[in-house]
Amino acid sequence: AQSVTQPDIHITVSEGASLELRCNYSYGATPYLFWYVQSPGQGLQLLLKYFSGDTLVQGIKGFEAEFKRSQSSFNLRKPSVHWSDAAEYFCAVGVSGTYKYIFGTGTRLKVLA
């Protein structure tokens, strides 16, 4: 069965530091992969997506993610975190055919001033 794992429930970084949020998936075929950000009580904002081609994808707000098939990973990175990046981040895999998403459990990011 398809699944998404985000091993880090909470991550705390200092403002200006680099960030990497981990995402591993279990899926038989080439997946559609997504990262979303959610501020408290708010909706889901798409940061970036991967569906084919270049394995390094750029997104909004200075985020990027790299698809590594051999590691079944799609880690999110940002070279320099801003205080406004504090939020919950969800990785999701889209299932071919139905295109429904399976979400990970999320990583809550805290940014220290």
Place this chain on the structure above:
Amino acid sequence: EPEVTQTPSHQVTQMGQEVILRCVPISNHLYFYWYRQILGQKVEFLVSFYNNEISEKSEIFDDQFSVERPDGSNFTLKIRSTKLEDSAMYFCASRPLAGAAYTGELFFGEGSRLTVL
């Protein structure tokens, strides 16, 4: 840019009451979804809908839930007799036909927060 809209943004109801959450998908989209997010937890798939019928549903989507496309624009989620554990954010999503240019993305609304007292 076209967007998915959901109403109400927040609804408070008493346990046992019926609730209808409404969604207006993007106009040329043909596939519709409902997801649920209990506070502090992950987003979970409830149901997908295409061509006026359910394509797939999760085990969460029991007989208390139903979906309907009553007209050409709305897509609704009905909870027949709400329970405390139905308190959650409910997200509607839609997508177009999966042609050659489709990137697999679902387009989400801002969510409807349901509080059951």
